[in-house]
Amino acid sequence: MIYCGVDWAESHHDVALVNDAGDLLAKRRILDNAEGYRVLMDLLVEYGDSPSDPIPVCIETSRGLLVALLNQGGRQVYAINPMAAARYRDRHGVSRKKSDPGDALVLANILRTDRHVHRPIPADTPQVRAVAILARAQQDAQWNRQQMSNQVRSMLREYYPAALDAFSTWTNPLCRPEAREILRLAPTPARAARLTRAQLCAALRRAGRQRGIEAEAERIKTVLRGDYARQAPEVEVAMGHQLLGLLLQLDAACTAADHLAEEAESAFRDHPDSTILLSFPGVGAQLGARILAELGDDRSRFADARSLKAYAGSAPITRASGKKHHVGRRMVKNDRLNHAGYLWSFAALTKSEGANAHYRARRERGDWHAAGLRHLFNRMIGQLYHCLQAGEVFEEHRAFPSSLKDAA
Template sequence: MKVFCGIDWASDHHDVAMVDHEGTLLGRARIDDDATGLQQPLDLLTAHGDTADTPIPMAIETSHGLLVARLRETGRPIYAINPMAAARYRERHAVARKKSDHLDAMVLANILRTDRALHRQLPADSELVQAIAVLARAQQDAVWNRIQAANKLRSHLREYFPGFLAAFAHTREGLCLPLARTVLTAAPTPAQAAKLTRAQLRSLVKKAGRKRGIDAEADRLREAFRTPQMRHLPQVEQAMGLRTLALLRQLAATCESVEELTAAAVKSFDTHPDAEIITSFPGLGSLTGARVLAEIGDDRSCFTDAKGLKAFAGAAPVTRASGRSLSVMARRIKNQRLAAAGYLWAFSALSSPGARAHYDRRREAGERHTAAQRNLFNRLLGCLHHCLTKRVHHNETTAFPPPQFVTLAAAA
């Protein structure tokens, strides 16, 4: 008799339900979110025939947390069901739209009973790649937080100190530049910045880590800060300067976090066996490679073909056909982190002759930049899946054969 288990996850407790192949409830329990509570579902599974050779599959609405981590260590097949999908299944069991934790656990168990083949099992990733995933995602979050903090500070400076923004408008880092943060900390208002002497500016430039062109940079900043501009009343300006210092501390903290997490993610990624294969691709360095590996994992049975990986990353389009209506659109439901890493990867890969030629052909066919870049990402993902499966490095000629070779092969 086949048995299926569903777990309704919550912050402090979890509901467990077990059903047989006909949907009959075999057992239920409410467990606490601690080590003692974890043993209860394991005992319940064992009582219903769970063994190492025939493990009972389990469904839960999350793929993170201590409960999932401990269950994955036992080697049981675990399926992370999207809460939106589980809500649709609930309507099959409760027309009146009633809801309870026990009902949700039963719904999850019945999902495996009826549609197990339609859902993906959590991959059996190694401990190293799980650690890389934690670091790479934290680094990506820190970068997004840094952008948000810099935008808040930029918006505030635009209200009372536009001259400072103009002084650093030519730099790529903008307000995240160490020199910009150092100078703004010393002079957060236009009045204080205008009083900075040449010697003080030289000291600030050195403090920020500049090694060359110190005098020229000090003179440039002195001239920029003394350029006449519109000003608020003195007390208002002083208050806005205090708010700037508060926003600046937040930006400095995020910048420091980005640097620390970047170093840790790169260090862990470089020790992984797949690092050499991933970084052999154009546009993939250690940091972007760590982000890609964090999302696809190192369990190669997770994606049996490149098509599944492309859909997971959002690179493959979605076709909608009904009668005579046919439309091909970009995929919206995807792994957002992998898609963000893919955008950077495809853009950096344009330095490769083959990737650039592929991109140019898509542009000449009438596609916009985003669509052509997404198509390039789709192509690169297929190559990455092949290289990781076959354990070979990326080959430019094989991945992007010259047009004349493609024409001859088609004619043959």
């Protein structure tokens, strides 16, 4: 048996091949381009790589063109965390020496000795990988949009509190097009105090508002002309220019988040597993895309439901030593899936009588709100595992039989 280790870098990669006895058979440095990839594939073929018996590869990343090339044809590619690889390096010497060819040899030996305790990169279809890219990008864009909104809000507090009061009745106000349109029209309190109701009505219409325009414009005009503390006129003008620059960035963040949300929902609905995910209470298109992105569609990825629960961070972890015994929440987990699980379980409370009854029972037993939601997520993700394996949709009476009986 031959094992391959690849020490990944930005411009080049170091490759090492070892056999079952730990003998170094070959080492090579390749460039991060098409020619370098061909050199690597030729090297693997030289040492017995074939479509029916591919050589397994160990590398410190799970993304990139090199990983995509190696993952083709049924080859098992193992992505090892760099921190774990550093611990393996210490097994071979105490001098703490380090080199790229040496790291490649360490990675190859990880497969030789401990391949059974590591999992290869899931064999997901290109369709679900596309959903993962769009769902994660949409989530990142949403976080970026909120960060830009917080920057605008912080700046308005320094010189323009009237704008915050004028938009306070709206949900997530600074991300709404009406607020950004009015701020572009009047980036300073002096200009805002001169706005007429007709100008405000026109701004609301340009932003896409269709109802209650006259009343909303009158309310905003009254607030903007209220009595507020002011900065010096020169300072107000300078901060108004800074606000316009931030608004350009916020506009781009809002546009990107909305565009990626549409693309992620479209890609998710085209996937066969979307029917099962959407059958669960509290799961919509965006949330379903995030869950599918982290689970993938490789049915052999998780050995059982317990493995999936541990991966999602919903299953508790036990730390016991002597007379000490502690059961707490899991810290090492898939953070994106865990975040989606919190939203999923919270939304399910109003969509499922059984989920609500289960949550209430946990609260009566002494769980806090977050612990009750985590326990509900732990149960529902186990149900999702069963449905995906069996190809069945969610059924309330089978998922929560006892809870529904108690609720009735």
